Amino acid sequence: MSAIKSPTCQPASWQKIFCWLLFIGLFLLLTRIGARHYFREEAVKAGTFPVTVGRVIALWAVGLMLLQSLLAARLRVLDRLFGLDGLLFFHRLAGIFTLTFAFFHPQLMYVSGLKKAGPLSLQQWPLALGGLCIIGLWLLVVSSVWRKFVALSYEQWLRLHKIAAPVVLLALGHMFIIESAMRKGLILGFWVVLLVLWAGVLLAARVVIPGRRAASEAFVVSAAEKVADNVWQIDLEPEEGVERFDFFPGQFAFVAIKNPELTGEEHPFTIASAPSQAKTLQFLIKNSGDWTRKLTSVRAGDQARVCGPFGVFSACRHRPANLVMIAGGIGITPMLSTLRQLGAEKSVLPVKLIWSYQTSAGAPCLGEIDDLRGLLPNLEVVKIATREPAGENVGVRRLDRATLAKILPAFKPGDLVMLCGPVAMMHETRQTLRSLGYPGSAILSEEFSF
Numbered sequence: 376m377s378a379i380k381s382p383t384c385q386p387a388s389w390q391k392i393f394c395w396l397l398f399i400g401l402f403l404l405l406t407r408i409g410a411r412h413y414f415r416e417e418a419v420k421a422g423t424f425p426v427t428v429g430r431v432i433a434l435w436a437v438g439l440m441l442l443q444s445l446l447a448a449r450l451r452v453l454d455r456l457f458g459l460d461g462l463l464f465f466h467r468l469a470g471i472f473t474l475t476f477a478f479f480h481p482q483l484m485y486v487s488g489l490k491k492a493g494p495l496s497l498q499q500w501p502l503a504l505g506g507l508c509i510i511g512l513w514l515l516v517v518s519s520v521w522r523k524f525v526a527l528s529y530e531q532w533l534r535l536h537k538i539a540a541p542v543v544l545l546a547l548g549h550m551f552i553i554e555s556a557m558r559k560g561l562i563l564g565f566w567v568v569l570l571v572l573w574a575g576v577l578l579a580a581r582v583v584i585p586g587r588r589a590a591s592e593a594f595v596v597s598a599a600e601k602v603a604d605n606v607w608q609i610d611l612e613p614e615e616g617v618e619r620f621d622f623f624p625g626q627f628a629f630v631a632i633k634n635p636e637l638t639g640e641e642h643p644f645t646i647a648s649a650p651s652q653a654k655t656l657q658f659l660i661k662n663s664g665d666w667t668r669k670l671t672s673v674r675a676g677d678q679a680r681v682c683g684p685f686g687v688f689s690a691c692r693h694r695p696a697n698l699v700m701i702a703g704g705i706g707i708t709p710m711l712s713t714l715r716q717l718g719a720e721k722s723v724l725p726v727k728l729i730w731s732y733q734t735s736a737g738a739p740c741l742g743e744i745d746d747l748r749g750l751l752p753n754l755e756v757v758k759i760a761t762r763e764p765a766g767e768n769v770g771v772r773r774l775d776r777a778t779l780a781k782i783l784p785a786f787k788p789g790d791l792v793m794l795c796g797p798v799a800m801m802h803e804t805r806q807t808l809r810s811l812g813y814p815g816s817a818i819l820s821e822e823f824s825f
């Protein structure tokens with residue numbers, strides 16, 4: 376039995392633990408700074424304990440704000456440990472906590488009587504900086520958590536998100552002006568280190584890294600064609616002199632294409648080709664909105680930019696004894712890359728692919744997947760077409776609990792499930808898998824949205 380071979384795919388647990396320890400250490404330090412400087416002087420007096428709490432949570436909010444750039448900067452080193460989706464999930468969570476802490480900070484000041492409620496005078500402009508910061512945080516969090524509800528397109532949301540750096544500066548201005556203890560001695564040194572880290576990450580992410588990567592990201596469209604209903608295949612090859620990056624099956628890249636019909640922003644797509652295949656990268660892209668709809672205008676010869684690889688959704692990080700792949704619709708792309716890689720390795724790994732799609736006409740590469748059975752002796756394919764008369768899998772019309780219970784083997788240690796598809800399908804399938812005895816640690820999943 377062969378495992379999937381790939382260059383850089385071992386999970387690094389101790390590095391993760393180190394990052395978590397740094398994170399916890401930072402917050403213990405912030406708590407200590409807040410408590411040490413205020414607790415002794417104020418909490419001993421009746422009614423001032425809320426001030427201590429209010430100030431400690433304000434420090435936590437500033438600490439989280441400074442960390443946000445690190446989480447969203449697409450740093451490869453962090454992506455390899457936590458995956459970009461994991462980092463962005465944490466980024467969103469950190470945003471919600473920041474807003475909560477920042478929101479309660481002034482309330483605790485007023486509750487304690489340290490600040491008097493009422494209109495601000497001109498001399499209190501540093502307080503106004505804090506107020507503006509909280510308004511900015513509301514805008515950032517509401518537009519991110521309820522983007523669809525407030526009817527913002529992804530691009531509008533991205534533009535609005537650019538206020539994040541000024542919001543951090545407002546918070547810092549508010550803190551340093553109001554609180555003289557933050558401008559003294561070791562505490563000042565602590566903030567300088569955090570600030571340098573924050574500014575360094577911003578500079579690296581927005582200027583240095585894009586500049587350095589530009590040359591290695593230059594690709595050109597070598598083929599563009601419709602391969603199924605609403606699905607477009609785009610093949611990209613590196614421009615002359617550019618070395619294609621290494622990746623492992625299941626990873627994705629950010630793609631931008633230079634074409635008069637398309638806006639220039641980057642979109643994430645899984646690389647459907649295998650690492651061992653020629654230098655061309657293949658993407659299978661479903662028409663899902665404004666940008667993907669216009670891919671019909673892409674032609675061979677169009678210039679493109681590919682920034683990658685990213686993500687940790689890969690069986691090769693785990694070396695499974697048995698692999699189950701469950702895909703819904705276009706969620707087949709990471710599975711296809713994995714199967715193509717296994718095919719190239721002539722792997723004997725037992726693999727069960729369960730692919731649910733609406734109609735065969737909208738399912739790309741059906742024939743190729745059937746042919747892969749010739750290369751992979753232990754590959755079993757279950758196709759479920761939910762909107763056409765059941766063919767090969769008679770009686771199976773939906774990927775529900777009954778279906779999965781019928782077609783999935785009982786869980787054994789070493790089994791690994793890869794799950795990718797529409798959010799609702801993934802949620803339901805994950806619950807079903809758990810109820811069938813598959814532990815959470817044996818289920819890898821990737822959502823096609825951040």
Ligand SMILES: Cc1cc2nc3c(=O)[nH]c(=O)nc-3n(C[C@H](O)[C@H](O)[C@H](O)COP(=O)(O)OP(=O)(O)OC[C@H]3O[C@@H](n4cnc5c(N)ncnc54)[C@H](O)[C@@H]3O)c2cc1C
Nearest residue numbers: 529641642643644645660661663664665666667708823824
């Ligand atoms: C890790 C990952 C892998 C993916 N792999 C594939 C794939 O192999 N094949 C495929 O067809 N689709 C894939 N997608 C989905 C694809 O990125 C979106 O369908 C596409 O970006 C939609 O853009 P749009 O403007 O046409 O649609 P819109 O209607 O504008 O957006 C639809 C949704 O896509 C997301 N989105 C839009 N623009 C961006 C952007 N610039 N950056 C990040 N997210 C954005 C937003 O969540 C948005 O709600 C993947 C997504 C992710 C996160």
